[in-house]
Amino acid sequence: MILGSRTIYLLFCNSLRKEANMDNGMKACNRAKMLFKLFLSTLYISAFTFGGGFVIITFMKRKFVDELHWLEEEEMLDLAALAQSSPGAIAVNAAILVGWRLAGPVGMAIAVLGTILPPMIILSVISFFYAAFACNQYVALVLKGMQAGVAAVILDVVCGLGRNVLKEKSFMNIAILVLAFVATFFLNLNVIYIILAAAVIGIFKELHRHRKECRQ
Template structure:
């Protein structure tokens, strides 16, 4: 009965998170932190940040990927299925509902005002996760990583450089740095 209760909690929390988090995948991270890390203590904040990095680099929606990874971490294979299904159902239902009455939603000033307000909340949540990720980078004590973060921000924000080029440059710099470290250690 205890396992069934846990699986029901997992399903309900994924349904809740998926239903009430607007603004993209990064908004799910603070919600998962709140319920999985802070309230239940199922894994650590560092493990969550690692899962968020994997979820971001995997194909598909970050929110669903992260929910699946969290489900796997806490409940194994069954957790994957529960988390995946319960993360997909709310967006499908909401999008189906909105698509039927899109014209009414688009013209409604109250709906538009609510969506504008949600943008501010989403921005705050994304800033929170960016700060957490940067703090983890600082813990690595890597001069290269500490250099790449502000350079990447400036390249995108002020010079409007495509993110793909920034990622390719960052990956290349990290590969060269790792190769040179391994070469020095081998000598």
Template sequence: MDIKKLGKLFVTCFYISAFTFGGGFVIVTFMKKKFVDELKWISDEEMLDYAALAQSSPGAIAVNAAILVGWKVCGLIGMLVAVLATILPPMIIISIISFIYDIFITNPIVKLVLEGMQIGVAAVILSVSIDLGINVVKQKNILFILIIVGAFIADMVFNVNVIITILSCALIGIIKIIYDKVKREVIE
């Protein structure tokens, strides 16, 4: 076991996690810069596959990418070290903030600023969902549009549990695979 490599892995993941704002995709870009371009531990092509895998697996993209990079660099120990280094910075920062939050939330000025920021974050989330929605509609697939409308109504109107909605759509995906396969065989 290469302690020096593990140390480098920890420091690099910690650094990337502590200084990247803006979520999953940004962190994958930083990882490429460090692990592919600087340290040359991973090939360019492999990093692209990691990004795709991290993005399509459950959970946070940054954590998923750390798991893949960790396994590749130092096996099981590497994976655990990379994950720990990735989750420590947000844990430390949020611990401090939640302590401050409890003290300052009763302050009228802080409260007003936070209330204003709540409006801003709602605008950000809705703007992001419009961008994502446009991407789905652009595919011009009637099934995807039906899913988007159906899931929205299920959540807004009928308050269906989110997990049930997600599982139902996964099931639709599985049925689609089988349907496509049968169709291909019939044609052949």
């Protein structure tokens, strides 16, 4: 009887271990698939994005928010703001933040690798054949055509981010949006000062909201 009970207990424990190992194996497999997809996504976005960090943020939003649903739109908006306000290239900053948010340090490293590989390879080739590219009129025409396309994509970014701000129907956010545009477009004020001022206003706004909620 005791031996039978012990046998049943051992079989039960072994089955639990097997299930746990299977769960861990499935989690590891799913994580590996997710990291591979993250690498391919950032590699594809970086390889086919021309025009700088503002453009790459648009493609990241479409990929990670609209297509894969890995991030919420508000999250992507916050990450974009952080990427723009941090020193360094916006594209790399965005890759760092998105990768860290999705999969921690490993995701960050993979996203950055996927982002920097295409321009590194392309610029290496261009620098090797620089003289031929610089004098080629067809290359110059292609670049001019790209400038128009990039302007359209950046306009799409502005409209998308502005629409999200207007959706909240917050007088403070709309006022910051208008004042930031005036300061940048008409007064030619440095963007860093505008971002810092908006950050300070945002902190005080959140503190005021938190105190108001605590009183209630």
